[in-house]
Amino acid sequence: MNRTFEATGYFRLERENERWWLVDPKGNQFVTIGVNHADETNLKYDHNFDIWKTKYxxxxNWIKGLSEDLKSWGFNTIGWTGDYISGDWGVALDWFGDPINLGHSQSWSAADYKHADMPYCLQIRVSEFEDWNGHPVYPDVFSHEFEMYCDYLARSICADHANSKNLIGYFLVDIPAWIRHASGSDFKQLEGLNEQERSSKLYEVAAKYYETITASIRKYDTNHLILGDRFNGNKGIPEEVLKAMKPYVDVLSVQYFTSPDEAGYQQMKEDLARWQAIADKPVVIADIGNWCKTHMNPNRVSDIHDQAGRADDYIASLNTVLHEPWFLGWHWCAHLENKARGWGIKDPYDEPYADFVDPVKDFNKGVYQKIEDRVKF
Known part of the structure; x- marks a missing residue:
């Protein structure tokens, strides 16, 4: 890691010769290489609870073990910690079909992050209108009640983290349904509108949403980045929402799961570049992952046939965007294979998938040199 900037004590952004950089509290260039969905209860099923009791x-102790895992594999960030927990072996996630209801685990406490002692991101769930939510709730963003609720969220979360040297910033809603939700639900101001009318009104709704929650965050924490909603890149992002967030949000955060081929990788890069140009923000891929069938979950099939193939896809997909001037890093899905989500870096018995981990570890640890080799001073 050769590039340095002024040390401010907190994570921040720098833009130098049209290149965006994430900078750590000591002033060093920082590529966020994170892991999402780390949840202790994934080791407390009937089939693995004894492992948790014996090992942790x-x-x-489990959190400290997680930190050791991540650092040894070349990861440097704890991403979004909520995990999908309401499914069972063989159940697939799908946000394109009928409304679904994907229950998620609780987020970590401030004390948990202190035990981990490594960079992390927090989520502020502004409202419950996620694509994965079978019973979405759309707030009236123009109401006094929404303003009061945003203030509550900020003071209940941000006050405990405002002086943290390890916090990178705050995500908002996980894959929010700015595009019409599968259930038919929508913001009150957008109900009954045709697509053209809805598009015209959407900017106004989104702008008020971002203005209100970010003002509340900044009231209690002026030190950390606002990472924005974790958009569902596979569904698309309305241009009106990207323009509305521009004055309020620091980073464009996008979940994107590619097909495991060159066409899929290029499509991801083109989509991210197009959205980035509209928002004029640097990009974090806030959730990306892949899967193959496993011993415990033979129904979780894809075009990737084994763990070595997963590693190949990890490296190829991220190499496609690694050198883009707007790219800040990625957060991988996920830590340990559970019954609901069905894939992970570790198997259900807390053992790393070596054919996946070994190549990924080498790639992660070489990222800074790869970037520096391509960037002109």
């Missing part, structure tokens, strides 16, 4: 025995 407490949440604090």
């Amino acid at each position: 025995g407490s949440r604090e």
